[in-house]
Amino acid sequence: MKKPWKQDLKAVPFLLPFFIAYFTFTILPIFKGLEMSLYDWNLVGKLDFVGLANYTEMVMDNRFWRTLGNTTLFVILTTPTMVILALVLALLANLNTKLKTFFRSSFFLPSILSVSVISFLAIFMLQPYNGFINNIIQSFGIEAEPFWMADPVLAWVSIVVVTLWWTVGFNMILFLASLQDIPEALYEASEIDGATRWEQFKYITLPQLTPISKVILLLQVLASYKVFAQILLITGGGPGGATRPLIQYIYEAGFTQNNLGYAATMSYALFFILLILSIIQLRYQRSEEN
Amino acid sequence: MSNSKLLLRNRDPYRGLKVAIGVLVSILFIVPIIWMLFVSIKPNGFATSNPLDWFAPPFTIANYIDLIWNSMILQWVLNSFIVGILTTVITLIITSLAAFAISQMKFRFKRFIFIFFLLGLMIPGEATIIPLYEIVKAMNMIDTYEGLILPMVASPIGVIILKSFFDGVPKEVVESARIDGCSYFKLYYKIVLPLAKPALAAIGIFTFIGSWNNFLWPYLSILSETLYTLPVGLPVFNSAYSQAYVLPMTANAIASLPVIVAFLLFEKQIVKGISFTGIKG
Structure with a gap:
């Protein structure tokens, strides 16, 4: 009988490379962030211990609440629209036609493009005077020259539409996979009972899709709370900060205003929001799987 | 394909309409990407207010060469x-x-x-x-x-x-x-x-x-x-x-x-x- 520690030692070379990278770049930042949030800390390094001053500053900071509000507005605007659009697209891509692969590819293609590409596509297409979209509107005889980025409502519409177009494909695939998992026998049996297509959709398809819908909903809330790059690139957070998300404010506090301690503090707030959401999500997903 | 599937398919009176919507939405999804590819092969400095002009010749690969070198x-x-x-x-x-x-x-x-x-x-x-x-x-x-x-x-x-x-x-x-x-x-x-x-x-x-x-x-x-x-x-x-x-x-x-x-x-x-x-x- 070998000594158990000798057996344990054999696993070390297999586990160590992952463990080192995981510990250094995933786990350690959580503790480092806590330390930073308790200090006056700039780009050069650690200055004075300030206790909870960064936290009290955050609670009193209107810009923190405003940008958190903007991020939350983005979550509210994109989540339901995303789930519904993803379902509609999945139903289209599940139609019994030779075009179904073309549908699926088209809906998914934007998802593989870089955020920088889709953002500048949006900027150039939405440009006033010679932008593709305004020219199309005018070619229908409508005399309008919308300034998409200058008006808060239009800016939000642009960001939401671009985000839906860019990311809906992923959720569509999740719906599509569940649609294809629904047993054909359910439809056959209901057919014999004389159900209409609408009744089949309402009483078979939708209930069968409920679990994946909830997973998609939660994943979407989680993903939307992390919004940053497309807003930074498309509107820069404007007009007048109307679309500026929390992560942009964190970035600016840290790297423009040279206050990494405060940036780390606000990151902690975001961390806890996301942590709670992902615990809910993982719990839910696990209970569905069992 | 099973008979029942055929039966289901034949019973949908709106199938043609749905396929048409699918085609339309698919095109909407890829138009920006197609537009990007067409713009990239237009002569440098090209501008137009007619959206369809982007998709018509003249085409050139000069921009690609320009960017790769310069x-x-x-x-x-x-x-x-x-x-x-x-x-x-x-x-x-x-x-x-x-x-x-x-x-x-x-x-x-x-x-x-x-x-x-x-x-x-x-x-x-x-x-x-x-x-x-x-x-x-x-x-x-x-x-x-x-x-x-x-x-x-x-x-x-x-x-x-x-x-x-x-x-x-x-x-x-x-x-x-x-x-x-x-x-x-x-x-x-x-x-x-x-x-x-x-x-x-x-x-x-x-x-x-x-x-x-x-x-x-x-x-x-x-x-x-x-x-x-x-x-x-x-x-x-x-x-x-x-x-x-x-x-x-x-x-x-x-x-x-x-x-x-x-x-x-x-x-x-x-x-x-x-x-x-x-x-x-």
């Missing part, structure tokens, strides 16, 4: 490839090694270690990026390839997927190899890894696309223009043009063509990969 784009493409490939290879190696140990070896605290790795699923990278910057800075890796790559390689979801794949390797195969005196490393390399090719391919494709498109971390950690990846370099390049589209769209097309080609080649694996991970990235 801009940093090619360097950024190269950087994105180097970072993408190294990130993918290192991710596959370290996650498969860890997954192998957890799936096939016996050691103490195994359950604890696995749960510890699982915790990573709940840690959002966006919320730890400020301290991550300080850690990478302390390691003198800001503004280097290593600093771009190493923080991105410890993928807990990769370990989970590979572990469940390795769990499915038949026990008899593993045991008979062990009895024949096969070392753990040989077992990993010669037997278990080849059987997990589909999972490795899915994780590899996702890691590469994720790295190719990663924005936030390179945006923070890279300062020199020569080390920019495409997502960071493109906005710098594009911002220099406000009204003229042609050159920036060529740059966007150069950034997109490799992933579009990869998508068309690996579409099946990508679609399968999504439905079997169920989690982004």
Whole structure:
């Protein structure tokens, strides 16, 4: 009988490379962030211990609440629209036609493009005077020259539409996979009972899709709370900060205003929001799987 | 095709309408991408107020040649490839090694270690990026390839997927190899890894696309223009043009063509990969 520690030692070379990278770049930042949030800390390094001053500053900071509000507005605007659009697209891509692969590819293609590409596509297409979209509107005889980025409502519409177009494909695939998992026998049996297509959709398809819908909903809330790059690139957070998300404010506090301690503090707030959401999500997903 | 399916299909009076809507929506989805590709082959300085003019000749590849010779784009493409490939290879190696140990070896605290790795699923990278910057800075890796790559390689979801794949390797195969005196490393390399090719391919494709498109971390950690990846370099390049589209769209097309080609080649694996991970990235 070998000594158990000798057996344990054999696993070390297999586990160590992952463990080192995981510990250094995933786990350690959580503790480092806590330390930073308790200090006056700039780009050069650690200055004075300030206790909870960064936290009290955050609670009193209107810009923190405003940008958190903007991020939350983005979550509210994109989540339901995303789930519904993803379902509609999945139903289209599940139609019994030779075009179904073309549908699926088209809906998914934007998802593989870089955020920088889709953002500048949006900027150039939405440009006033010679932008593709305004020219199309005018070619229908409508005399309008919308300034998409200058008006808060239009800016939000642009960001939401671009985000839906860019990311809906992923959720569509999740719906599509569940649609294809629904047993054909359910439809056959209901057919014999004389159900209409609408009744089949309402009483078979939708209930069968409920679990994946909830997973998609939660994943979407989680993903939307992390919004940053497309807003930074498309509107820069404007007009007048109307679309500026929390992560942009964190970035600016840290790297423009040279206050990494405060940036780390606000990151902690975001961390806890996301942590709670992902615990809910993982719990839910696990209970569905069992 | 079964009779019942035929019956269902024939009963839908709106099928034609639905297919037509599908075609229309598909076109709406790809028009911006097609537009980008057409703009990139228009003569430099071309402008029009008629949207259809973009899709009509004259065409030229002069912009591509211009950008390849006179801009940093090619360097950024190269950087994105180097970072993408190294990130993918290192991710596959370290996650498969860890997954192998957890799936096939016996050691103490195994359950604890696995749960510890699982915790990573709940840690959002966006919320730890400020301290991550300080850690990478302390390691003198800001503004280097290593600093771009190493923080991105410890993928807990990769370990989970590979572990469940390795769990499915038949026990008899593993045991008979062990009895024949096969070392753990040989077992990993010669037997278990080849059987997990589909999972490795899915994780590899996702890691590469994720790295190719990663924005936030390179945006923070890279300062020199020569080390920019495409997502960071493109906005710098594009911002220099406000009204003229042609050159920036060529740059966007150069950034997109490799992933579009990869998508068309690996579409099946990508679609399968999504439905079997169920989690982004």
